[in-house]
Amino acid sequence: MKTIAVIPARMGSSRFPGKPIAKILGRPMIEHIYKRVAMSKSLDATYIATCDEEIRQIAEGFGAKVIMTSDTHERASDRVAEAVVYLDADLIVMVQGDEPMTHPDMIDTAVAPFKDDPKLGCVNLVRKIDHEADYLDANTIKVVMNQQNDALYMSRRPIPTIAKTGFANTAAYKQVCIIPFRRSTLYQYTHLTPTPLEQLESIDMLRLLEHGMQVKMVPTEYNTQAVDTPEDLARVEKLMAADPLLSQY
Numbered sequence: 001m002k003t004i005a006v007i008p009a010r011m012g013s014s015r016f017p018g019k020p021i022a023k024i025l026g027r028p029m030i031e032h033i034y035k036r037v038a039m040s041k042s043l044d045a046t047y048i049a050t051c052d053e054e055i056r057q058i059a060e061g062f063g064a065k066v067i068m069t070s071d072t073h074e075r076a077s078d079r080v081a082e083a084v085v086y087l088d089a090d091l092i093v094m095v096q097g098d099e100p101m102t103h104p105d106m107i108d109t110a111v112a113p114f115k116d117d118p119k120l121g122c123v124n125l126v127r128k129i130d131h132e133a134d135y136l137d138a139n140t141i142k143v144v145m146n147q148q149n150d151a152l153y154m155s156r157r158p159i160p161t162i163a164k165t166g167f168a169n170t171a172a173y174k175q176v177c178i179i180p181f182r183r184s185t186l187y188q189y190t191h192l193t194p195t196p197l198e199q200l201e202s203i204d205m206l207r208l209l210e211h212g213m214q215v216k217m218v219p220t221e222y223n224t225q226a227v228d229t230p231e232d233l234a235r236v237e238k239l240m241a242a243d244p245l246l247s248q249y
Contacts, residue, residue: 001090001091001114001115002044002088002089002090002091003042003043003044003089003090003091003092003093003111003180004043004044004045004046004047004084004087004089004091004092004093005037005038005040005043005045005046005047005092005093005094005095005107006046006047006048006049006067006080006083006084006092006093006094006095007030007033007034007037007046007047007048007049007094007095007096007097008048008049008050008069008076008079008080008083008094008096008097009030009048009049009050009052009055009097010050010051010052010055010071010079010097011052011054011055012052013098013228015139015228015229016227016228016229016230016232016233019098019227019228019233020050020055020097020098021054021055021058022227022230022233024100024233024236024237024240025237025240025241025246027062028058028062029097029098029100029227029233030048030055030058030059030064030097031058031059031062031064032100032240033095033097033099033100033102034046034048034059034062034064035062035249036100036102036103036104036245036249037093037095037102037104037107038104039104039245039248039249040104040105040107040108041104041108042107042108042111043093043107044089045065045087045089046064046065047064047065047066047067047083047087048064048065048066048067048097049066049067049069049079049080049082049083050066050067050068050069051068051069051070051071051073051079052071056068067083069082069083070082074194075194075198075204075207076094076096076097076204077094077179077181077186077189077190077204077207078189078190080092080094080181080186081186081187081189081190082190084183084186089183090182090183091111091114091180091181091182091183092180092181092183092186093107093110093111093178093179093180093181094177094178094179094180094181095107095177095178095179096177096178096179096226098177098226098227098228099176099177099178099224099226099227100227100236100240101222101224101225101236101239101240101243102178102224103222103224103245104245105222106125106176106178106220106222106224107178109125109218109220110123110124110125110178110179110180110218110220111123111180112218113216113218114180114182120182120214120216121181121182121184121185121188121213121214122179122180122181122182122185122189122205122208122213122214122215122216123179123180123215123216123217123218124143124151124175124176124177124178124179124205124215124216124217124218125175125176125177125178125179125217125218125219125220126143126145126149126173126174126175126176126217126218126219126220127173127174127176127219127220127221127222127223127224128171128172128173128174129142129172129173129174130223132167134174135158135162135167135170135172136158138156138157139156139226139228139229139232140156140174140226141154141155141156141174141175141177141203142154142155142156142157142158142159142172142173142174142175143173143174143175143217144159144160144173145173145217149216149217149218149219150214150215150216150217151205151209151215151216151217152209153206153209154175154201154203154205154206154209155201155203156201156202156203158172159172160172173217175203175205175217176220176222176224177226178220179204179205185208185213188213189207189208192207192208192211194207195207195210195211196210197209197210198210225239
């Protein structure tokens with residue numbers, strides 16, 4: 001299967017305007033993401049999809065392939081769907097433009113299930129939440145799953161309920177925004193009617209779940225930190241300071 005990655009990015013984040021070009025250890029955040037994703041052995045190509053000329057200029061300056069898209073998209077998945085219309089690919093891996101701690105092995109883990117399941121349409125990575133503060137943080141997307149590791153629901157609210165014995169004994173998991181789609185599923189996604197819970201929670205995957213479609217959750221061992229606020233940016237910069245991947249780009 002030909003597999004590409006697309007990183008959607010825009011300047012107009014309501015929580016942190018201009019965050020794709022905010023500096024982490026001297027480089028724009030979008031550069032860290034692009035170069036780390038491109039290291040994956042599972043990918044044939046990596047692109048940045050944006051509606052902003054400023055991002056395009058910066059991205060092309062560090063050697064990225066950029067696709068310009070409409071500025072009307074509310075969902076990153078819809079932006080990616082527009083970007084890949086004329087690209088040749090069987091699998092499209094969406095990597096959110098606020099995940100600078102992405103490790104290339106995470107891409108490999110996320111796409112692996114498609115090789116054995118021709119009916120599989122969409123995968124998300126998932127990881128156990130280690131700290132109660134993250135569980136309570138509305139910027140952390142929590143997910144509950146069935147016994148087959150398919151998503152049942154995702155929310156910015158704390159789910160599931162904390163066990164009587166405390167958070168440490170609660171099976172709380174977060175979505176990690178590395179999301180491969182089979183091409184047909186991505187096109188189906190963008191033609192589905194946006195749904196009430198998707199809009200209420202502002203979570204892309206709820207559109208699939210509310211239309212009765214499967215979202216397979218695959219565990220990752222890597223504990224990443226998304227950047228949603230300036231405070232997150234400072235936290236990530238400290239976490240990445242000793243990252244061995246930095247020396248490879």
